[in-house]
Amino acid sequence: MSGLFTEAVLVATIAGGIRLAVPLLFASIGEMFGQRSGVLNLGVDGVMLLGAFGGYYTVLKTDNVWFGLLVGVGIGVVLGLVTAVMSVTLKAEQGISGIGVFLFGLGFSDLLFQMWVGTPLPIQAFPKVEIPGLSNIPFLGETLFSHSAVVYIAFAMVPLSMFIINQTNFGMKIRAVGENPEAADSLGVSVAGIRYATLIIGGTLAGVAGAALAIDLKIFQSNLTNAAGFIAIALVYFGAWRPLGVMGGALLYGFVNSIVLQLKTQGIIPRSWSDIAAMAPAVVTILALVVVAHRFKPPAALTKPFERAR
Amino acid sequence: MLEMRGITKRFPGVIACDDVSFEVYPGEVHTLLGENGAGKSTLMKIVYGLYRADEGEVFLNGEPLRITSPNQAISHGIGMIHQHFMLVPTLTVAENVALGLKSSRGALTDLDSVSARIVELGETYGLRVDPSTPVWQLSVGEQQRVEIIKALYRDAKLLILDEPTAVLTPQEVDQLFVTLRTLTAGGRGLIFISHKLHEVLSLSTRITVLRNGRVTGSIPVEGATRDSLAQMMVGRAVKFAPDGADAKPTDVALEIRGLRVLRDRGGEGVCGVDLDVRAGEIMGVAGVSGNGQMLLAETIAGLRTPTAGSIKIVGTEVVGMPPKGVRDAGLAYVPEERMKDGAIGDFTVSENILLIDHNDPRYLKHGMFDFEAIRKHAQRLVDEYTVKTPTLDTPVRNLSGGNIQKMIIARELSGTPEVLVVAQPTRGVDIGAAEYIHTRLIGQRDQATAILMISEDLDEIFGVSDRVAVMYEGQIMGIVDPNTATREQVGLMMAGVAQDEALSQPT
Numbered sequence: 001m002s003g004l005f006t007e008a009v010l011v012a013t014i015a016g017g018i019r020l021a022v023p024l025l026f027a028s029i030g031e032m033f034g035q036r037s038g039v040l041n042l043g044v045d046g047v048m049l050l051g052a053f054g055g056y057y058t059v060l061k062t063d064n065v066w067f068g069l070l071v072g073v074g075i076g077v078v079l080g081l082v083t084a085v086m087s088v089t090l091k092a093e094q095g096i097s098g099i100g101v102f103l104f105g106l107g108f109s110d111l112l113f114q115m116w117v118g119t120p121l122p123i124q125a126f127p128k129v130e131i132p133g134l135s136n137i138p139f140l141g142e143t144l145f146s147h148s149a150v151v152y153i154a155f156a157m158v159p160l161s162m163f164i165i166n167q168t169n170f171g172m173k174i175r176a177v178g179e180n181p182e183a184a185d186s187l188g189v190s191v192a193g194i195r196y197a198t199l200i201i202g203g204t205l206a207g208v209a210g211a212a213l214a215i216d217l218k219i220f221q222s223n224l225t226n227a228a229g230f231i232a233i234a235l236v237y238f239g240a241w242r243p244l245g246v247m248g249g250a251l252l253y254g255f256v257n258s259i260v261l262q263l264k265t266q267g268i269i270p271r272s273w274s275d276i277a278a279m280a281p282a283v284v285t286i287l288a289l290v291v292v293a294h295r296f297k298p299p300a301a302l303t304k305p306f307e308r309a310r
Numbered sequence: 311m312l313e314m315r316g317i318t319k320r321f322p323g324v325i326a327c328d329d330v331s332f333e334v335y336p337g338e339v340h341t342l343l344g345e346n347g348a349g350k351s352t353l354m355k356i357v358y359g360l361y362r363a364d365e366g367e368v369f370l371n372g373e374p375l376r377i378t379s380p381n382q383a384i385s386h387g388i389g390m391i392h393q394h395f396m397l398v399p400t401l402t403v404a405e406n407v408a409l410g411l412k413s414s415r416g417a418l419t420d421l422d423s424v425s426a427r428i429v430e431l432g433e434t435y436g437l438r439v440d441p442s443t444p445v446w447q448l449s450v451g452e453q454q455r456v457e458i459i460k461a462l463y464r465d466a467k468l469l470i471l472d473e474p475t476a477v478l479t480p481q482e483v484d485q486l487f488v489t490l491r492t493l494t495a496g497g498r499g500l501i502f503i504s505h506k507l508h509e510v511l512s513l514s515t516r517i518t519v520l521r522n523g524r525v526t527g528s529i530p531v532e533g534a535t536r537d538s539l540a541q542m543m544v545g546r547a548v549k550f551a552p553d554g555a556d557a558k559p560t561d562v563a564l565e566i567r568g569l570r571v572l573r574d575r576g577g578e579g580v581c582g583v584d585l586d587v588r589a590g591e592i593m594g595v596a597g598v599s600g601n602g603q604m605l606l607a608e609t610i611a612g613l614r615t616p617t618a619g620s621i622k623i624v625g626t627e628v629v630g631m632p633p634k635g636v637r638d639a640g641l642a643y644v645p646e647e648r649m650k651d652g653a654i655g656d657f658t659v660s661e662n663i664l665l666i667d668h669n670d671p672r673y674l675k676h677g678m679f680d681f682e683a684i685r686k687h688a689q690r691l692v693d694e695y696t697v698k699t700p701t702l703d704t705p706v707r708n709l710s711g712g713n714i715q716k717m718i719i720a721r722e723l724s725g726t727p728e729v730l731v732v733a734q735p736t737r738g739v740d741i742g743a744a745e746y747i748h749t750r751l752i753g754q755r756d757q758a759t760a761i762l763m764i765s766e767d768l769d770e771i772f773g774v775s776d777r778v779a780v781m782y783e784g785q786i787m788g789i790v791d792p793n794t795a796t797r798e799q800v801g802l803m804m805a806g807v808a809q810d811e812a813l814s815q816p817t
Contacts, residue, residue: 168417169408176398176409183396187410187460188381300399308360 007139013262014143014255021247021254022154023048023213023225027232028239028246029157030205033198035236036165038178038301039087042098045229046105047079047203048210053109055211056220057116059123065215068123069150072211073204079105080203084196091305102229110222122218126150150212157205161243174198178299181306191306206232231285238289240296252288256281311336311499312357312388312468317366319352326352328523329366334468334499339490341502341510344520345543345740346711350503353520354470357501358390359383370468381410389461390470395453399446403439403456404428407463424463431462436489450598451482458489469493470501475509479598480768480801487513505543506769507536519543544741557776559588563640563760564610564729569619571605579605580616581784587729587760592751594775594792595764598804602784603764604646607733610762611643612636624728637666640728644718644735646764648711652718655707659699660688662706663721687724695720696746712743719747723754730754733764748774768797782806 027044034041051072059068079101086097126148134145165171173194176184181191206229213228214220231253239245260280263269313333319326327349334340342350355361357368359377368375370386377383383390397406408424425441432438437455445453454474461469471490475483490513494500504510510517511531518528519542527542540548564587571580580602587593597603608614610621612633621628623639631639645651653662664684667673673684688702697717699709706714715735722730735751736744751774755761765771771778772792780787780803788809790800795813802812 167419169413169419170417172401172405172409172419176401176405179400180396180398183398183406184409186380186390186392186396188379188384189410 009262009266011139011142013258015147016261017251017255017258018143019147019151019216019254020257021250022151022216023209023228024232024235024253025154025157025247025250026205026209026212027229028235028250029161029243030202030209031233032161032236032239032241032243032246033174033205034195034202035302036178036241036299037174037195037198038181038299038304038306039083039195039199040094040098040233040303041083041087041101041199041202042095042230042233043079043083043101043105044098044202044206044232045225045227046102047076047206048213048225048229048232049105049109049223050079051075051207051210052214052224053113053210053220054207056123056214057112059215060117060121063124065124065126068215069208069211072207072209074207075210076204076207077200078203079207080200081196083203084199087199087305088192088195091307094303094305106223109220109224113220113222117220120219120221123215125218126212126215148216150216154212155247158243158247165243170194170197175299177306178301181301181304182308185306185308195306227282231282234285234289237298238285241299249285249288253281253285256284311371312501313369314353314357315367315369317353317356317363317368319349319356319361320364325523327356327363330520330523330525331366332518332525332528334501336467336497336499337494338515339494339500339502339513341504341514341517342520343504343507343510343517343539343543345505346738347522347740348520348543349523350520351472352523354390354472354501354503357383358388358470384464384466387465387467388470389464389466389468391454391457391461391472391474393472393474393476395457397445397453397456400444402442402444403448403459404441406445406456407441407460411464427463428459431459435462435492436485437462450477450600451479451485454478454486462493466498468499468501470503472503473505474502475504475506477599477766479804480797481805483509507539510539511536521545540741548741548745557591557755559591559776560758561589562586563589563624564762565620565622566610567620567622569606569609569621570617571602571609571614572617573605578617579784580609583619583784583786585762585779585786587762589728589758589760590755591776592755592761592763592774593789594771594778595762595781596768596771596778596800596804597764597766597781599766601781601804603781604733605784606781607643607646607731607762607764610636610729610731611641611645642722642725642727642730644715644722644730644732646733646737648714648718649707653706653714656705658703658705659692659697659709659717660684660702662717663688663691663724666721666725691720691724692717695750710740712739715739715747716743719750723750726757727759730759730761731764732761734766735763736765736767736770744770768800771800772797780804780809788812 027048031041031044054071054075055068058071059065083101086092087094128146129149131145135141165174173189176189177191177194185191214224235246235249238249264274311334315331317327317330330353344350352361356363359379359382404421404425407428408419408421413420414423428441437459439452439455445456474486478486490500502513511534514531516530517534519526519539521543566583566585569580569583570578573579583606595603605614609616612628612631616629623641626639628636628639649655664673673680685702692699695716697720698713735747751761763775775792777789778792778800779789780800782804787803799812799815802815803809
């Protein structure tokens with residue numbers, strides 16, 4: 001018990017929470033774009049798994065973490081495009097086609113791993129970037145300003161996505177298409193074009209999320225994400241389709257996760273309970289979701305394919 | 311400026327427009343008049359690029375016009391104000407106007423300069439609206455102003471207005487007409503789609519009447535009268551005010567006290583309503599859509615539970631009863647949305663007629679349906695109410711709106727109810743059927759049924775009601791006598807002006 005409240009443990013818990021929030025933050029910001037334009041993409045976890053394997057395998061072969069991240073981007077773009085073809089062009093039922101993408105990613109990433117790698121070999125991790133000046137501040141420096149570049153990029157996505165959604169023409173079109181596609185269409189906005197764009201953004205960020213997760217853990221295994229992609233979807237609802245809210249949800253999940261890990265390391269939670277404890281973050285997030293979600297309305301056109309009257 | 315020559319458009323099984331020719335000159339208001347399904351909207355959707363004509367040609371300023379999307383129509387200077395507004399509720403007025411336009415700041419929005427122009431247009435044409443307000447916070451009249459501003463911002467020279475007055479109070483209509491006259495004075499051409507004859511006569515310069523997809527006449531407004539237009543629309547003379555003896559109301563049959571009902575999305579929609587309807591009278595409920603009338607009707611029918619208050623049907627408290635209990639207490643209900651709440655489209659005519667009587671022993675034999683008795687009952691109602699249907703086994707969705715409504719009214723009146731609640735009895739119904747329905751309602755009144763008739767159509771309210779209750783924001787603003795009150799006075803009350811003040815207005 002005494003070890004729990006030392007500064008070192010506290011720093012490790014907070015820094016760990018921030019780190020653990022990163023993959024979720026990427027994935028849920030991406031999912032938010034799709035949902036704001038009216039498409040519910042349930043395939044996030046599958047894209048994350050393929051991005052994770054692609055990132056892991058690339059780093060294993062090239063020893064370059066940035067190539068790994070780039071491969072995550074590439075996989076995300078392709079799968080975002082596939083999702084868009086299914087949900088926008090073919091107007092597939094969004095709840096079902098997304099599950100298809102998930103199952104494909106789950107199985108295919110494992111298959112490739114078994115074929116090409118087999119035994120898990122550790123890979124390089126992201127180098128830490130100490131922010132000059134800021135990282136020397138006591139306590140804050142260690143918790144907030146000595147992370148890998150990926151962590152900073154992830155959190156930079158929050159103001160960036162706020163700016164895109166609220167200040168740009170593209171963002172205004174996304175909001176319009178998600179709320180009233182008929183109105184947007186009547187003014188010459190391409191509903192399909194906007195939805196393709198947001199789904200590709202969503203796929204890209206899900207691919208990055210997977211690659212970042214694998215490189216952060218320095219490992220790949222079957223079902224590495226443990227359904228993090230589904231948590232990411234829940235976080236979009238939790239965050240009421242707003243970047244700050246989504247970030248709050250990702251941090252909540254990260255911190256609960258980090259605290260549970262710390263409690264296990266300190267031996268406060270017995271080993272035999274660890275599976276139950278592992279559920280805590282998801283349970284807390286879902287409970288918070290239930291409490292928060294009813295206060296906000298989702299985009300009116302969410303899950304509805306658009307078809308112009310003929 | 312616009313000329314349509316020999317336009318024909320076919321849909322599977324119907325000809326929506328049959329060899330229609332039509333033209334608009336700058337500075338004129340050309341009205342397209344016709345019943346629902348006469349082809350007005352189809353014709354305009356062809357101009358706006360939503361449909362393609364099968365035959366015929368469209369010319370704009372002498373040039374052949376070939377467009378396939380609304381976007382192209384806009385770039386040719388054609389603007390359309392749809393009956394159902396094309397606005398994004400969560401976006402602000404300025405964002406709705408700017409949507410789809412190039413920004414002067416490239417990828418970034420330029421809402422400040424858009425807002426400035428909106429204010430300018432607003433002042434020129436009397437279309438005042440705050441550019442920074444989200445559209446969902448605006449009244450229906452204000453939303454319509456946004457739609458007009460959208461078209462003007464895109465420099466529309468030809469404006470198409472599809473039933474623009476359907477959702478407005480009489481005062482808002484007057485204001486709209488002032489704006490529209492300013493627009494035509496500036497050289498714009500206007501196409502006005504409507505079926506309200508007095509509005510058509512007050513605004514138009516020319517009137518083209520469509521019936522069953524064909525032009526039945528195209529005349530200047532001088533010399534046109536209500537009767538002549540109605541005759542062109544329907545093909546025969548029409549009676550506007552149904553005649554009948556004066557009402558002889560007796561005892562209170564429907565008694566509502568302190569009724570409070572919540573809306574679906576939070577907030578109170580009916581805020582303390584007291585209302586008595588006596589046997590043998592028609593109480594009209596006037597009001598702009600969304601002021602609690604529908605909540606009131608659904609609560610009386612037992613479809614909603616009020617948070618407070620009581621509803622008595624001939625002395626029986628019905629709050630808390632399931633809909634069937636309310637019906638057993640003597641209520642009949644003709645809902646606003648007939649295809650959603652009033653009939654089942656895939657069921658046949660006789661099945662729909664049976665819906666309220668399926669437990670009645672008259673139609674059962676050994677606990678099973680007695681199809682012979684059901685047929686007889688359905689046939690009797692179909693004949694009596696002149697419901698036009700090929701057979702009793704035709705799915706109801708294949709019938710016209712007017713015939714479906716007649717079927718529903720036949721069903722609801724078949725049990726001689728103590729109280730009838732009827733919402734929008736003739737919306738989307740052709741003039742002939744509307745005339746018939748009004749006569750039937752008055753006939754039922756004379757058989758001592760208490761009728762609560764909710765309507766947004768003031769002609770109907772004034773033509774049929776014996777007393778008129780005006781609803782505004784969930785409250786009854788007052789009850790007036792339709793023989794002495796004017797449309798303007800009722801319109802003011804519909805906009806929230808207190809009864810004393812409204813009735814003291816000079817008319």
